[in-house]
Amino acid sequence: MLCRRILLVFLCVKAAFGAYKLQERYGWNQMDFAFPNPLMKEQARRSGDYIPQNALPVGVEQYKEKLFVTIPRWRDGIPATLAYINMEHSLSGSPELIPYPDWRSNFAGDCANSLTTVYRIKVDECGRLWVLDTGTLGIGNTTTNPCPYAVNVFDLTTNTRIRRYELNPEDTNPNTFIANIAVDIGKDCDDAFAYFSDELGYGLIAYSWEQNKSWRFSSHSYFFPDPLRGDYNIAGLNFQWGEEGIFGMALSPLKSDGYRTLFFSPLASHREFAVSTRILRDETRVEDSYHDFIVMDERGPNSHTTSRVMSNDGIMLFNLIDQNSVGCWHSSMPYLPQYHGIVDRDDVGLVFPADIKIDENRNVWVLSDRMPVFLLADLDYTDVNFRIYTAPLDDLIQNTICDIKSNIFGPANAVGIGYKSQFQRNQKEKTVVPVPPTNYIIRNNQLQQTSSQPGSDIFTKPQYHVGQPISVVPVKPQPQIPAPPPTTTVLVKAQKIPLSDVPKAFIYNQHNGLSYETMSPIDYQDLPYKTYSVGGAASSAKWPGGPTRTLWGGSAGQVDKQSSSS
Numbered sequence: 302m303l304c305r306r307i308l309l310v311f312l313c314v315k316a317a318f319g320a321y322k323l324q325e326r327y328g329w330n331q332m333d334f335a336f337p338n339p340l341m342k343e344q345a346r347r348s349g350d351y352i353p354q355n356a357l358p359v360g361v362e363q364y365k366e367k368l369f370v371t372i373p374r375w376r377d378g379i380p381a382t383l384a385y386i387n388m389e390h391s392l393s394g395s396p397e398l399i400p401y402p403d404w405r406s407n408f409a410g411d412c413a414n415s416l417t418t419v420y421r422i423k424v425d426e427c428g429r430l431w432v433l434d435t436g437t438l439g440i441g442n443t444t445t446n447p448c449p450y451a452v453n454v455f456d457l458t459t460n461t462r463i464r465r466y467e468l469n470p471e472d473t474n475p476n477t478f479i480a481n482i483a484v485d486i487g488k489d490c491d492d493a494f495a496y497f498s499d500e501l502g503y504g505l506i507a508y509s510w511e512q513n514k515s516w517r518f519s520s521h522s523y524f525f526p527d528p529l530r531g532d533y534n535i536a537g538l539n540f541q542w543g544e545e546g547i548f549g550m551a552l553s554p555l556k557s558d559g560y561r562t563l564f565f566s567p568l569a570s571h572r573e574f575a576v577s578t579r580i581l582r583d584e585t586r587v588e589d590s591y592h593d594f595i596v597m598d599e600r601g602p603n604s605h606t607t608s609r610v611m612s613n614d615g616i617m618l619f620n621l622i623d624q625n626s627v628g629c630w631h632s633s634m635p636y637l638p639q640y641h642g643i644v645d646r647d648d649v650g651l652v653f654p655a656d657i658k659i660d661e662n663r664n665v666w667v668l669s670d671r672m673p674v675f676l677l678a679d680l681d682y683t684d685v686n687f688r689i690y691t692a693p694l695d696d697l698i699q700n701t702i703c704d705i706k707s708n709i710f711g712p713a714n715a716v717g718i719g720y721k722s723q724f725q726r727n728q729k730e731k732t733v734v735p736v737p738p739t740n741y742i743i744r745n746n747q748l749q750q751t752s753s754q755p756g757s758d759i760f761t762k763p764q765y766h767v768g769q770p771i772s773v774v775p776v777k778p779q780p781q782i783p784a785p786p787p788t789t790t791v792l793v794k795a796q797k798i799p800l801s802d803v804p805k806a807f808i809y810n811q812h813n814g815l816s817y818e819t820m821s822p823i824d825y826q827d828l829p830y831k832t833y834s835v836g837g838a839a840s841s842a843k844w845p846g847g848p849t850r851t852l853w854g855g856s857a858g859q860v861d862k863q864s865s866s867s
């Protein structure tokens with residue numbers, strides 16, 4: 302807080318070197334586990350059952366005082382794959398990880414009773430922890446499968462496992478690698494589904510809690526990697542993860558039709574896709590839903606992501622692994638780079654922000670782990686390699702484009718200003734839609750020809766006017782967002798944007814095939830005028846009677862903390 306205020310007078314030097322809004326809560330040079338006693342720890346070390354340098358944390362999740370951390374068994378000597386920190390006992394520092402629910406349940410290869418390897422996990426709103434055990438040991442060409450893939454659900458009140466379900470052989474294939482999970486709660490806690498993204502087998506698996514049954518959406522081309530997006534530059538390493546398909550997933554809040562929207566992106570891709578859970582929940586649609594999946598825009602350059610999450614008011618956070626940062630998008634806005642913000646960036650601490658979660662108190666948790674260095678080079682164990690950060694969601698999005706209540710100037714720190722949307726590019730093609738001529742009526746969901754002769758209105762073949770431009774719901778033009786004034790000194794009175802010019806994202810997105818209902822409409826009319834000035838990469842704004850605030854802005858691209866604090 303102090304730092305933020307000092308930033309206004311460009312004196313806060315420390316901010317140039319660390320995350321700005323995310324607060325580092327825990328950090329480790331190497332992971333450490335809480336053995337029952339020091340003697341057992343020492344014995345495990347000597348026998349090779351415990352090799353601390355081999356542990357890479359990849360997933361984080363929070364429930365009450367427990368902060369869960371997952372560690373895949375990629376190498377030998379990982380004593381537990383699912384563990385937690387008791388945050389009441391360990392407020393900060395480098396706490397030992399406590400196996401969850403206990404040591405017995407973390408015994409590799411004991412398929413029925415234990416977890417072998419766990420990646421990302423999810424706490425649901427009904428006090429359950431959803432865990433997919435991949436049953437694997439090793440990584441890449443060292444992988445062995447002592448156990449099958451199995452869904453494990455724990456009751457967080459009693460800390461007991463209440464469900465184990467092995468995926469069907471048809472749910473996976475020889476290439477399957479599942480590292481991500483999304484949990485979809487419908488009308489009540491029994492109406493629950495989990496979705497698993499098969500990154501290397503290119504599938505999306507749905508599991509119904511009520512039916513205790515799973516099915517797989519296979520080989521949709523949107524699950525595949527983009528061959529042009531397989532190159533990565535992270536932490537000074539250049540490498541290719543070209544085969545990586547569907548990975549990060551986030552579910553929207555429930556919409557008025559009773560379903561959510563699942564957003565996803567392949568890892569080797571900059572593009573976002575979406576599908577309604579109405580499709581995913583319906584086993585009969587596995588072979589017959591190609592056109593129900595929706596193509597959205599690309600995020601812009603250097604925007605590979607592996608993890609994302611959406612708040613219950615529709616704000617998506619996603620990791621930007623090439624940019625050592627966490628991005629945001631308010632889902633009431635079009636999915637376009639100019640509506641994506643950077644909530645925080647740190648070229649040391651946020652190298653590979655592997656997982657992001659939002660807890661029930663709207664606190665965000667970010668785990669960073671330098672994964673490419675671990676896999677492709679060597680970590681320096683004299684340095685802090687693994688960190689867990691936290692910050693309130695509303696602090697994180699403040700002064701970004703995702704803080705739409707404060708953003709009457711439009712994209713202040715947007716990632717890709719000037720980008721031409723797919724919608725703009727495809728506008729012409731998109732005018733081909735079915736339209737009933739005036740002498741047809743819709744009856745029983747069918748187009749029916751009407752006639753002056755009674756009884757002859759049984760003709761049901763739909764008539765499509767294909768290829769002709771026809772008038773459909775008029776598209777609201779994207780509003781002209783006033784550019785910041787080209788001056789570094791003058792305070793100017795901002796123009797109030799009339800309500801009619803506020804982006805009508807849902808109209809845009811309906812044309813993209815999506816209908817967003819994640820936010821009640823924002824009443825821009827209540828927003829006060831504000832004045833602002835622009836200075837270099839940073840600008841500040843002042844509401845009459847309100848505090849002066851810093852807006853990140855100026856150059857399109859990214860938040861540039863260095864230049865604003867030098």
Ligand SMILES: *[C@@H]1O[C@H](CO)[C@@H](O)[C@H](O)[C@H]1NC(C)=O
Nearest residue numbers: 439440441442443444676677
């Ligand atoms: C596995 O792959 C690594 C590098 O990708 C290679 O160095 C190693 O020889 C491979 N091992 C086997 C058993 O194929």
Ligand SMILES: *[C@@H]1O[C@H](CO)[C@@H](O)[C@H](O)[C@H]1NC(C)=O
Nearest residue numbers: 464465466467468512513514
């Ligand atoms: C769910 O299915 C699994 C089979 O994988 C079975 O072992 C388990 O008992 C079932 N659970 C319930 C609650 O039906």
